Amino acid sequence: MKVNHVTILEYKYLFDSHIKNRHAEILILVNDLDFDIAFPIIARLNHVVRERSLKNYLDEITFWFGSKSPLVDIYAQLIAQGYDEKEHSSLRILNIWSNLTLLQSFLEVYKNSTGSKNQNININNTHDRLLKAYLLINEEYVANFNSQKVIASIPNGVGLIMKNGLIMATMLLPYHDLNHIDAADAMIAQFIKAVYFLQFAESNLPKALTDFLASYGVSTWQDYMKAIFPIVGHALQNNKEGLGYLTINSENPHAETSRKFLSTISIESQNGDFSQHDFILPRSKPLMQINMDKYLVIDNLLIYNKMYNSLFFEFKKVLIDNPDILGKVDFKGYLNGHFSESFLASKVLDAVFENSKYLKFSGEEIRKVHAPTFKAEPDYYARNGTDLFMFELKDTLINGTTKQSFNVELIKSELKSKLWFKSINKKGEIKEEPKAIRQLQNNIRRAAVNKLPFDSDLEYKFLKVYPVLLYIDQSLSTPGINEILQQWFAEELGHDKELGKVQDRFDIMPLTMIDLDTLIIFQDDFKNGKLKLEELIPRFWGYKQGLIAIGLNNINQAIFDSNISFGAFLRLNRKTRNTPKLFTSFGRLLFDKNNQKSD
Structure with missing residues (x-):
């Protein structure tokens, strides 16, 4: 990770x-545009x-308008005049936050659209208006991503x-989960x-x-996965210059199930609810339906996320319609x-420690034997x-x-209440409910x-203890x-x-945070002993401290570099990985006619 001195172009x-x-x-700029463009x-x-x-930025302008458009030269001149005192190599237009904000703005207009096209708007005009809108969004980007304002808001000491x-x-935080995932x-x-x-x-x-x-x-759930996975996987394999389309084979016996799944994650003009918080609509609708069996992929990553994330919302709806299943139990808490x-x-960590000599217990195994006398395991x-x-998994x-x-302060407060401790008023007395840090x-x-x-x-016993927060x-x-x-964990240990x-x-x-997806992806390397957490975690923290030591002449840059996550560190050091055997075995489970029951 490196501090890039980039100047984002503004309207x-x-x-x-x-x-x-x-x-x-x-x-106004995105209203009445040709949606097909x-x-x-x-x-x-x-x-x-x-x-x-x-x-x-010249590559970006050419990409936006096409090399033969006269607007390329027009915008190049506007940029040269507007940023005559800036180093041109640092100038950029595109970023993922502005991309998604443009999409969000476009969807806000599109959901109220009648679907008619403004015949007076040609291709160049559409591109021009969208770029003007993008440059206005960049103004918001620059105003929000103001490091000096953020630094000034941090208390002294x-x-x-x-x-x-x-x-x-x-x-x-506003966009990291949408921009740094393979x-x-x-x-x-x-x-x-x-x-x-x-x-x-x-x-x-x-x-x-x-x-x-x-x-x-x-x-069966196997038939459900048979219907959705091949078309989702298709989005990864069929993407030419950013234009990917999902096509359903109407003769496939699972075609109707595929259509129903894709319809739930596709943009439709009658979408009612709209929220500007955290790109909710783009996250929930990463496809645009072209016709009954063809869909434009607006964002691959968001489609993959829907494969798992959508299950929560769909099951929640089922439970609302059938309140007798869980009664008054909160579904999110239950899950x-x-x-x-x-x-x-348990599934993921059992795989990580499968071929090791570790004595291991899941929380459920501990509860079955030692509850209720032993709690908060x-x-x-x-x-x-x-x-x-x-x-601890959160x-x-x-x-x-x-x-x-x-x-x-808002971000710090939320992290504290969800991962350190939460202050709760119980009968007029403030109690502190321990979260992951204090539980560990x-x-x-x-x-x-x-x-x-x-x-x-x-x-x-002399022990080396590895506290790990999974998420x-x-x-x-x-x-x-x-x-x-x-820092909070060290504070607790100190007291x-x-x-x-x-x-x-x-x-x-030190407390190490590890995302569950990383363990899933690299599980075979853990199983065969190529990777061991007891070796990786000290190397991870040594890498961080080494970067700080190396960067003593520029301590802020060094600390910036050292803030890499465990998952990013692992990928940095192990640049290749094999597809997990579990992934292929699930594939056989789904598509082998002799395997129609789950394990």
Whole structure:
């Protein structure tokens, strides 16, 4: 990761005009455009930004208008005049935040459209109006991504590592989960999680699963996956210059199920609800329907995410229609406790430690034997001699408004309440409900005083303890967040008297945040011993500290570089990976006629 000194081009410097109500002007510019031209433009913008294929602003202008358009020279002159004092190599137009904001603005107009086209708008005019709208959005981008304003909002006395963590998290959180994820990795991980969820539902929510499948005209979850996966995978393989189309074979026996799935994630003019928070509409509608069996892919990554994420919303609807299934139990809370933190975490971590000599227990295994006398157990526990791992998994989401706020205190407060502790008023008394950081600390303390009933052979042992916070929401991979949480974790350890007593035999590593998708993608390397967490985690923190040491002449740059997430670090060091065997085995499970039942 490197600090890139880029100047984002803005409307006001090209046209010497200050628009007071930018949002209203953007909507005017995109109103009545030819949707058949505009949506493919947006699809291609997302593609080139993710691929980073355009090297300078002249490439971007040429890409936008086409090399033969006279508007290329016109805009090149406007930029040269408006930015005559700037180094031209640093000038850029395109970025993922403005891409999605343009799409969001376009959808805001499109949902109220009658579908008629303005015949007076030609292709060049459409491109010109969209670029003007984009440059206005860039003004908002520059105003929001103001590092000096963010730095000024951080209170005095905050340590340098925490300060840089807060700056990076605040600046990058709005779009990091949409811009730094490998599309192939996302497809594989979302597919595997979707299959795990459907297997879980088959055993634990059979009535809800039956109703869900009935809405798609199928009787088994295998048939549902057969209908959706090939067309989703097609989006990755068939994408020419950013224009990808999903086509349904009408003769396929699963064609109608495929249509129903794609219709739920496709843009339609009658979309009613609209929210500007966190690109909700683009996230939920990453396709545009061309005809009954053809769809334009607006964004590959968002399609892959829907393979798993859409299941929550569809099952939630089924449960609302059938309140007797869970009664008054909150569905999100039920899923967190029974699926994410138990079933899913166990599946993934069992694979990571499968061929090791680790003594290991899932949270569910601990509860079955030791509840209710032993409570607040770790979500997963593993020990091999002196190496001890404590895992907490949090299937928590950062609120969309918070993500897009660019507000240090708001982001810090939400991270604190969801991952450190939450203050709750109980009968007039303020109680602190422990979250992941304190839960890890509490269970490490239990190990220090030999109070873990499932592993009671810890007294007098010299242990290297690895506290790990697993998470699902890729927003938490944003650089800076691990540093913030580690500072809080270190603060807790510093005040813990019991752990202070055993510091001569307990070597507690820094808190490491790991996204579950990374473990899913690299599970085969963990199984065959090519990767070991007990080796990777010290290297991860050594890499961070090494970058700081190397960058003593420019400490801010060094700390910026060192804020890499664990998943990014692993991919940096292991540049190639094989497709997980679990992915191919699930494929055989789906498409082998002899395997029609889940494991």
